[in-house]
Amino acid sequence: MSAPHTQSKLVAQGPLGTEEARWIRAVKTTYTDPLGVERTWESAERTTRPAGVELDGVGIVAILSRDSGSELLLQKQYRPPINKVVIEVPAGLIDVGETPEQCAVRELLEETGYVGVAEQTSPVMFNDPGMCNTNLHMVHVKVDMSLPENKNPKPQLEENEFIECFTVPLTSLFGEMKKLEKEGYAIDARIGTLAEGIELAKKWKL
Amino acid sequence: MSAPHTQSKLVAQGPLGTEEARWIRAVKTTYTDPLGVERTWESAERTTRPAGVELDGVGIVAILSRDSGSELLLQKQYRPPINKVVIEVPAGLIDVGETPEQCAVRELLEETGYVGVAEQTSPVMFNDPGMCNTNLHMVHVKVDMSLPENKNPKPQLEENEFIECFTVPLTSLFGEMKKLEKEGYAIDARIGTLAEGIELAKKWKL
Numbered sequence: 001m002s003a004p005h006t007q008s009k010l011v012a013q014g015p016l017g018t019e020e021a022r023w024i025r026a027v028k029t030t031y032t033d034p035l036g037v038e039r040t041w042e043s044a045e046r047t048t049r050p051a052g053v054e055l056d057g058v059g060i061v062a063i064l065s066r067d068s069g070s071e072l073l074l075q076k077q078y079r080p081p082i083n084k085v086v087i088e089v090p091a092g093l094i095d096v097g098e099t100p101e102q103c104a105v106r107e108l109l110e111e112t113g114y115v116g117v118a119e120q121t122s123p124v125m126f127n128d129p130g131m132c133n134t135n136l137h138m139v140h141v142k143v144d145m146s147l148p149e150n151k152n153p154k155p156q157l158e159e160n161e162f163i164e165c166f167t168v169p170l171t172s173l174f175g176e177m178k179k180l181e182k183e184g185y186a187i188d189a190r191i192g193t194l195a196e197g198i199e200l201a202k203k204w205k206l
Numbered sequence: 207m208s209a210p211h212t213q214s215k216l217v218a219q220g221p222l223g224t225e226e227a228r229w230i231r232a233v234k235t236t237y238t239d240p241l242g243v244e245r246t247w248e249s250a251e252r253t254t255r256p257a258g259v260e261l262d263g264v265g266i267v268a269i270l271s272r273d274s275g276s277e278l279l280l281q282k283q284y285r286p287p288i289n290k291v292v293i294e295v296p297a298g299l300i301d302v303g304e305t306p307e308q309c310a311v312r313e314l315l316e317e318t319g320y321v322g323v324a325e326q327t328s329p330v331m332f333n334d335p336g337m338c339n340t341n342l343h344m345v346h347v348k349v350d351m352s353l354p355e356n357k358n359p360k361p362q363l364e365e366n367e368f369i370e371c372f373t374v375p376l377t378s379l380f381g382e383m384k385k386l387e388k389e390g391y392a393i394d395a396r397i398g399t400l401a402e403g404i405e406l407a408k409k410w411k412l
Contacts, residue, residue, distance in 0.1 A: 011237055015232065016234040017232075025221060026224070026250065029216065030218045030219070031216050033366065033368060034214060081336065086332060125395035131250070132287060160239065181329040187330065193399040196267070197400040197401060198412055
């Protein structure tokens with residue numbers, strides 16, 4: 001039996017009219033360059049960011065800490081924009097009034113069933129700032145696998161969420177990403193470049 | 207005198223009509239979920255990807271190799287979608303018929319003036335696959351600083367490109383990102399998570 005997430009199927013992909021769009025919008029920015037020349041730039045943004053908030057969400061670097069070693073918690077999730085199942089970190093959009101750390105602990109529990117403690121928060125990072133304004137904090141969450149509540153984690157997924165969790169030893173993350181790509185999965189840049197950073201540190205003995 | 211890239215100024219930001227858009231388009235995807243329920247998803251894509259090509263561009267991990275140590279080459283560039291100067295790796299869109307490695311070497315020369323050799327190419331990485339289909343390979347390029355052509359690098363920027371290059375020792379990348387954020391720069395997620403990977407490798411002694 002194949003995993004549920006692999007069973008999503010593309011039906012159609014086509015233009016989205018402005019009047020029809022609810023979740024994203026196209027944006028035109030007019031600016032002057034350093035020589036004073038007026039230019040325009042086209043981009044996209046989410047409509048879900050609460051007014052006055054400058055952050056969309058969090059990505060979660062969840063380390064499962066066991067006596068036998070530390071593993072990174074990852075997800076497989078079908079992403080309609082690219083019609084592929086993507087390997088990515090757990091993530092979620094921030095609710096009004098929530099801190100990034102609260103959001104990370106809540107989303108981790110909802111998406112994976114694990115109870116964790118936020119230990120560290122990255123600078124705000126912009127996913128593709130020439131293309132869109134979406135951004136996130138990476139929040140590092142430690143999951144103590146000796147706790148009884150983490151023995152048998154039960155995700156609390158919404159009815160439109162189909163997510164499969166798995167773990168990878170931190171030290172072999174880059175090799176695992178290459179293997180998963182060969183198997184037909186897409187690699188999210190946030191996890192791919194994290195893996196590359198680990199490889200750079202090894203290569204240059206940092 | 208402040209650097210040229212800081213002198214771009216926002217004039218206006220507002221909705222972009224479908225008929226007006228030239229560089230990006232909004233997309234509606236219809237798909238069936240694992241339970242057979244038909245759903246829709248909204249996203250954005252670039253119009254610049256050549257037909258039949260599945261890749262937008264490359265990011266360049268350019269290591270400046272000196273006797274005294276290795277540094278990572280980074281850029282400061284104003285990004286209109288977020289109205290901030292962003293710290294990012296050199297990058298560029300792929301031309302028709304070009305390999306990722308050719309694109310990386312060409313873009314590095316154009317944007318920074320450095321002559322490098324592509325050593326390694328990452329899996330395809332998707333920048334924000336719930337939001338848009340944009341993707342890239344990270345190509346690792348070695349820049350031999352003992353070569354005469356790298357003594358006095360001259361970027362070949364287009365008339366609408368305003369890019370400032372700088373270097374950071376690999377080992378202090380994460381700290382530098384935090385410092386630059388405090389100074390008001392935005393951090394691109396691809397370089398931010400690379401820095402996080404280096405920190406994880408140090409912390410867990412990988």
